[in-house]
Amino acid sequence: xxxxxxxxxxxxxxxxxxxxxxxxxxxxxxxxxxxxxxxxxxxxxxxxxxxxxxxxxxxxxxxxxxxxxxxxxxxxxxxxxxxxxxxxxxxxxxxxxxxxxxxxxxxxxxxxxxxxx
Numbered sequence: 001x002x003x004x005x006x007x008x009x010x011x012x013x014x015x016x017x018x019x020x021x022x023x024x025x026x027x028x029x030x031x032x033x034x035x036x037x038x039x040x041x042x043x044x045x046x047x048x049x050x051x052x053x054x055x056x057x058x059x060x061x062x063x064x065x066x067x068x069x070x071x072x073x074x075x076x077x078x079x080x081x082x083x084x085x086x087x088x089x090x091x092x093x094x095x096x097x098x099x100x101x102x103x104x105x106x107x108x109x110x111x112x113x114x115x116x117x
Contacts, residue, residue: 004048004057008064009071011042016069 015038042048048061 005060005064007046007048008061009068010064011039011046011061012065012068012070013072014042014068015039015065016072 015035
Protein backbone atom coordinates (compact mmCIF):
# COMPACT_ATOMS: atom_id res chain seq x y z
CA UNK A 1 0.00 0.00 0.00
CA UNK A 2 2.68 2.51 1.02
CA UNK A 3 5.10 1.17 -1.64
CA UNK A 4 2.75 2.18 -4.46
CA UNK A 5 2.38 5.67 -3.00
CA UNK A 6 6.17 5.92 -2.66
CA UNK A 7 6.64 4.85 -6.30
CA UNK A 8 4.14 7.53 -7.32
CA UNK A 9 6.02 10.09 -5.23
CA UNK A 10 9.26 9.20 -6.99
CA UNK A 11 7.65 9.33 -10.43
CA UNK A 12 6.09 12.73 -9.75
CA UNK A 13 9.39 14.09 -8.47
CA UNK A 14 11.32 12.70 -11.46
CA UNK A 15 8.87 14.05 -14.02
CA UNK A 16 8.71 17.52 -12.45
CA UNK A 17 12.47 17.82 -12.02
CA UNK A 18 13.45 18.88 -15.56
CA UNK A 19 13.78 22.65 -15.72
CA UNK A 20 14.77 25.04 -18.48
CA UNK A 21 12.93 25.11 -21.80
CA UNK A 22 10.60 22.32 -20.70
CA UNK A 23 9.62 24.41 -17.68
CA UNK A 24 8.78 27.31 -19.96
CA UNK A 25 6.70 24.99 -22.15
CA UNK A 26 4.60 24.17 -19.09
CA UNK A 27 2.85 27.52 -19.44
CA UNK A 28 1.39 26.43 -22.78
CA UNK A 29 -2.16 24.97 -22.83
CA UNK A 30 -0.98 22.18 -25.13
CA UNK A 31 0.30 18.87 -23.46
CA UNK A 32 4.10 18.31 -23.50
CA UNK A 33 4.87 15.11 -25.47
CA UNK A 34 8.15 14.64 -23.61
CA UNK A 35 6.26 14.48 -20.32
CA UNK A 36 3.84 11.90 -21.66
CA UNK A 37 6.69 9.75 -22.97
CA UNK A 38 8.47 10.10 -19.63
CA UNK A 39 5.38 8.87 -17.78
CA UNK A 40 4.99 5.94 -20.18
CA UNK A 41 8.66 4.97 -19.79
CA UNK A 42 8.61 5.19 -15.99
CA UNK A 43 5.32 3.32 -15.66
CA UNK A 44 6.58 0.57 -17.97
CA UNK A 45 10.00 0.43 -16.32
CA UNK A 46 8.47 0.08 -12.86
CA UNK A 47 5.84 -2.39 -14.11
CA UNK A 48 2.99 -0.26 -12.82
CA UNK A 49 0.65 -1.04 -15.72
CA UNK A 50 0.09 -4.60 -14.50
CA UNK A 51 0.23 -4.17 -10.72
CA UNK A 52 -2.81 -3.52 -8.49
CA UNK A 53 -5.50 -2.75 -11.09
CA UNK A 54 -8.01 -1.54 -8.50
CA UNK A 55 -9.28 2.03 -8.14
CA UNK A 56 -7.79 2.69 -4.68
CA UNK A 57 -4.30 1.78 -5.90
CA UNK A 58 -4.66 4.13 -8.85
CA UNK A 59 -5.70 6.95 -6.50
CA UNK A 60 -2.68 6.31 -4.25
CA UNK A 61 -0.36 6.35 -7.25
CA UNK A 62 -1.80 9.59 -8.61
CA UNK A 63 -1.59 11.22 -5.18
CA UNK A 64 2.03 10.12 -4.93
CA UNK A 65 2.83 11.56 -8.36
CA UNK A 66 1.16 14.84 -7.44
CA UNK A 67 2.98 15.07 -4.13
CA UNK A 68 6.30 14.15 -5.76
CA UNK A 69 5.90 16.96 -8.29
CA UNK A 70 4.96 19.42 -5.58
CA UNK A 71 7.96 18.39 -3.45
CA UNK A 72 10.31 18.95 -6.40
CA UNK A 73 9.00 22.45 -7.11
CA UNK A 74 9.02 23.36 -3.41
CA UNK A 75 12.61 22.17 -3.06
CA UNK A 76 13.67 23.97 -6.22
CA UNK A 77 12.03 27.30 -5.49
CA UNK A 78 12.70 27.16 -1.74
CA UNK A 79 16.32 26.17 -2.25
CA UNK A 80 16.96 28.93 -4.75
CA UNK A 81 15.27 31.48 -2.50
CA UNK A 82 17.20 30.30 0.56
CA UNK A 83 20.60 30.14 -1.14
CA UNK A 84 20.48 33.19 -3.37
CA UNK A 85 18.11 35.57 -1.62
CA UNK A 86 20.70 37.24 0.60
CA UNK A 87 23.62 36.91 -1.82
CA UNK A 88 22.06 38.64 -4.81
CA UNK A 89 20.85 42.21 -5.06
CA UNK A 90 17.38 43.35 -6.02
CA UNK A 91 18.74 44.82 -9.24
CA UNK A 92 20.08 41.38 -10.22
CA UNK A 93 16.63 39.84 -9.63
CA UNK A 94 15.09 42.61 -11.68
CA UNK A 95 17.42 41.77 -14.58
CA UNK A 96 16.60 38.06 -14.26
CA UNK A 97 12.87 38.89 -14.24
CA UNK A 98 13.24 41.02 -17.38
CA UNK A 99 15.19 38.30 -19.19
CA UNK A 100 12.74 35.57 -18.14
CA UNK A 101 9.78 37.73 -19.11
CA UNK A 102 11.34 38.50 -22.48
CA UNK A 103 11.92 34.81 -23.16
CA UNK A 104 8.32 33.95 -22.24
CA UNK A 105 7.06 36.84 -24.38
CA UNK A 106 9.14 35.60 -27.32
CA UNK A 107 7.73 32.08 -26.88
CA UNK A 108 4.21 33.52 -26.70
CA UNK A 109 4.69 35.55 -29.88
CA UNK A 110 6.21 32.53 -31.62
CA UNK A 111 3.22 30.39 -30.54
CA UNK A 112 0.76 32.98 -31.84
CA UNK A 113 2.57 33.32 -35.15
CA UNK A 114 2.82 29.56 -35.63
CA UNK A 115 -0.93 29.13 -35.01
CA UNK A 116 -1.81 31.75 -37.60
CA UNK A 117 0.09 29.92 -40.36
